[in-house]
Amino acid sequence: MEWNELKVVKIGGKLIEEEQLLDRALIAFAKMPQPKILVHGGGRSATVLANRMGMVAKMIDGRRITDAATLEIATMVYAGLINKKIVAKLQALNQNAIGLSGADGNLILSKKRPVKEIDYGFVGDVEKVSLSSMIKLLDGKFVPVCCALTHDKKGQMLNTNADTIASSLAAAGSKCYRTELFFCFEKKGVLEDIHDDSSLIEKIDKQLYEKLKAEKRIFEGMLPKLDNCFTALEAGVNRVHIGKLDMLKKETKHTVIAL
C-alpha cells in the first residue's frame, strides 16, 4: 500500500504576533502539498487582551493558571481572533482552510488536569484524537487550522498546550498517513548554546537526546518540546523537524528528530 504523506505544522510565538511574519509563515505553509494541518499557538494576544480588560494573569510557582475568566479570553482570542485571521488569510491564498478547536468535530477530547499540588484550572490533558473526523476533513480537501483548545465532551472547553495539540494530531494521523511534524519557531533548531546559531544540532535520535539531557547540554525550555517530539515519534510519526520557517521549503538547516 502506498501511504499518503501528511504534514502537521505548528507555528507560535512571534510568528503569530507579528503580521508580516505570520503572512510569510502562511505563504510558506500554503506552498506545501495537501494533506496538511496547521496548529497555532496564541502568542501574547491573550495576555494583551486580558490586560486591556483589567485582568491580571494568575500564576502559581511560575505556572499560568487558567481560571474561568482566562479560559473565556483564551477561547475568544485563540478560537476567534487568531484562528479566523489565519483561516481568512489562507483562504486568500486559495487554501480551503477550516478553523477548529478540539470541540469541533470532537477532534480532540481531553480531561481536566487532576488537582494535585497545583490546581491548573481549566487545562485539559489530551485523551483522544478523532481520527475519523480528521480523515473526513482531509479527504474533503479541507486544510484544518487548529487552535490550542480542547473539550471534555461534557460541554466544557479546556486550554491545552499547542505543542501537545500538534504532536497529538500527528500521532493520530500516523495511523493512516506517513506523517511529518514541523515545529516552527524563531531559532534555527535545537542549539547547544541558545545564543549561537552555529551550535545547531542537526540530527537528534533517542540515544543522543538522553545523552544531551544527562550532560545538560540542552536549554531547559526545550525539554518539554523535545519530549513532545519523542512521544509523537514513538506513536508512529515518521520524523519531526524543529527550526525556522524556511525549513518548510527544505532550504535551510534545522534539527531533524527521529527515533
Place this chain on the structure above:
Amino acid sequence: MEWNELKVVKIGGKLIEEEQLLDRALIAFAKMPQPKILVHGGGRSATVLANRMGMVAKMIDGRRITDAATLEIATMVYAGLINKKIVAKLQALNQNAIGLSGADGNLILSKKRPVKEIDYGFVGDVEKVSLSSMIKLLDGKFVPVCCALTHDKKGQMLNTNADTIASSLAAAGSKCYRTELFFCFEKKGVLEDIHDDSSLIEKIDKQLYEKLKAEKRIFEGMLPKLDNCFTALEAGVNRVHIGKLDMLKKETKHTVIAL
C-alpha cells in the same frame, strides 16, 4: 429521486444570552434529525465585551457601524466565545457539531458593503455560499454551527446579519435538499399586535404579506426578517417557520411562511 430533508435553525436574542434558554434550545435542536445546520446570532455579548474594554458602539442614524475594533470583538465573541460554547454543549449532547464562520471552508463569501450615504465599515453582503463545502460536511455527518461572520476571500473577515446567514445557507441548501428554515425567537411568531400572542398570524404567503405590509399591520422590525424569508423561499426553500423554540418539536402554533 428522493430528496433528503435539511433543516436550518437560527437562534438569537435572549436564547443566546441566557444560559438556561440556550441549553433548552440546544436540547430541542439536538432532537431534530440530521442533516441540519444551526446559525446563531451574538446577542448582546459583543456589546458587553466592548463596554468592558472601554469601547463605545459607533452608531450613525441608529445603525451600528463595524469599525476595525468592533470587528475584532465580533470575531472574538461570535466565532470564539459563543460558537465554541454552543459546539461544546452540542458535543455533550452527542451531536458532532463543527463551528464555522463564513471563512471556514469558504462557506460564505461576501462583499464589503459599498459606501453610499453611510459607511457601514466591515459589513459584508452575502455573495455566494459554497454548496460543495456544505455538502461535504453534511455528508460527513457533521452538524455545522455557523456564526454571523463572512469573508471576502482577500483575507478580510466581515460582519453579516445572522438572519441573512441563515436564509443564504437555506437557499443554497435547497438546490440539493428539501429545505426548511426555522427562525427561533421570543415571540410566538408574526403577530398583528406585538403585545398580544393571540394575534398570531399562522400562515403567510406572498399575497398576504404584501397586503399586511400595505395596511401596516405588521410590526416594522419584522419586515427585514420577513423579506429574508421570502428571499429564501423564492430561491427554493420549501418552508420557513418563525416562532418560539417549541416549534422545533412541532408542538406549538407559530407562523409558517410559504410562497
